[in-house]
Amino acid sequence: MxxxxxxxxxxxxxxxxxxxxxxxxxxxxxxxxxxxxxxxxxxxxxxxxxxxxxxxxxxxxxxxxxxxxxxxxxxxxxxxxxxxxxxxxxxCRRDVFTASPHQTFLSVYRMMMDHNFRSIPIVDAEGRLLGLPAIQELAQLFLPAQTNEKTVAANREVRTSLLNIVNALDGIVGGTAPELEAIQDLVLVVAASSMETTRKRAQQFPASRLVVVTGDRPEIHELAVEMGARCLIITGKFKAASSILTQAAEKGVAIIYSPYDTASTSQLLR
Structure with a gap:
């Protein structure tokens, strides 16, 4: 006015x-x-x-x-x-921006930022309202109020699809990626430790749920394929060797290339 x-x-x-x-x-x-x-x-x-x-x-x-x-x-x-x-x-407005239940919170957050929204409706395939997450609630996923065994375990678990992971990371699929759109309960294992420590940590979870995140570490690439992990994410714009790509295709292990470093990639996945 x-x-x-x-x-x-x-x-x-x-x-x-x-x-x-x-x-x-x-x-x-x-x-x-x-x-x-x-x-x-x-x-x-x-x-x-x-x-x-x-x-x-x-x-x-x-x-x-x-x-x-x-x-x-x-x-x-x-x-x-x-x-x-x-x-x-x-x-009121008729051109309402909505999100689906299977979108990553990062894509919803980006939509909020692009349009200066503080919340956005989540609707199902028939347009029925399922929820209305606020930007403060999304921020808690990045900044939990407290850290304990429960929150650490929750940070490892991600319910999403490989396609959502590719979109969240602005990544590229290397080789084959079976069931790219299937929604699954996945477990993140960041290979920032030694080979043996990474192996022990990964063996705690079913191989079909494993998402191994690492950089330019060929031995970890080989380990992820050997274990039959659901997905191997290679960070920092590095690529897998052709032999790894061949083995991954044979064992049904998806490979995704992330342009970000390992720490940033892990944060985006969570």
């Missing part, structure tokens, strides 16, 4: 608004000739100088004197708006 002299610029919250793009310029309530003429002049200024869809209006009856002035000048009387309070129909 802006003022110029005794006029007020009001957005299309009026019930009688012509369209959602219309700007109504209104003087004070029970307007006199100055208020009406100022509204007409400022609306013309907005149209001619700024290219806005502006229209003069008033919130009270135009007096006999003002009508005489307008008729003499050959100008039509402003539109009468009895109520400028916003209603649900004037502030």
């Amino acid at each position: 802006r003022t110029s002299d005794n006029t007020i610029r009001i957005s299309s919250s009026a019930r009688q608004a012509v369209s959602t793009d219309t700007i109504h310029v209104i003087g004070h309530r029970n307007p006199d000739t100055d208020a009406i003429c100022s509204a007409i002049g400022y609306a013309a200024f907005l149209r001619d100088v700024h290219g806005m869809k502006a229209e003069a209006a008033c919130c009270g009856e135009v007096s006999v004197r003002t009508n005489w002035v307008l008729q003499t000048a050959g100008v039509s009387a402003p539109k009468l708006l009895l109520d400028v309070r916003p209603t649900a129909s004037t502030i």
Whole structure:
């Protein structure tokens, strides 16, 4: 809302608004000739100088004197708006952005940032509302309130698909990737330790759920394929050797290349 002299610029919250793009310029309530003429002049200024869809209006009856002035000048009387309070129909939108239950929280977060949303509706295939996560709730996934055995275990577990992982990482699929769109309960194992430590840690979980994350470590690449992991993610724009790609295809191990370093990749996956 802006003022110029005794006029007020009001957005299309009026019930009688012509369209959602219309700007109504209104003087004070029970307007006199100055208020009406100022509204007409400022609306013309907005149209001619700024290219806005502006229209003069008033919130009270135009007096006999003002009508005489307008008729003499050959100008039509402003539109009468009895109520400028916003209603649900004037502030709601039909082009609603939604997310599906199987999208990664990162893709939902990016959608919020792109459109400056604080929350976004999650709907099923039939358009029914399932939930409305807020940006504060998504932030807790990055910054848990406390760290203990339970939260550490939860940080390893990800329910998603390989396709979602590729999208979250802006990654590339190397070789074959069976059942790319299947939603699964996966376990992340970041191979930042020695070969034996990584092996022991990985053996705690079913191989079909394992997602091994590592950089330029050919021995870990070989270990992940040997164990029949669900997926091997190679970070830092490094690539697997051709022999690893061949073995991975034979054992049904998907390989994804991430452009980020191991720490960033792990954070994006969580």
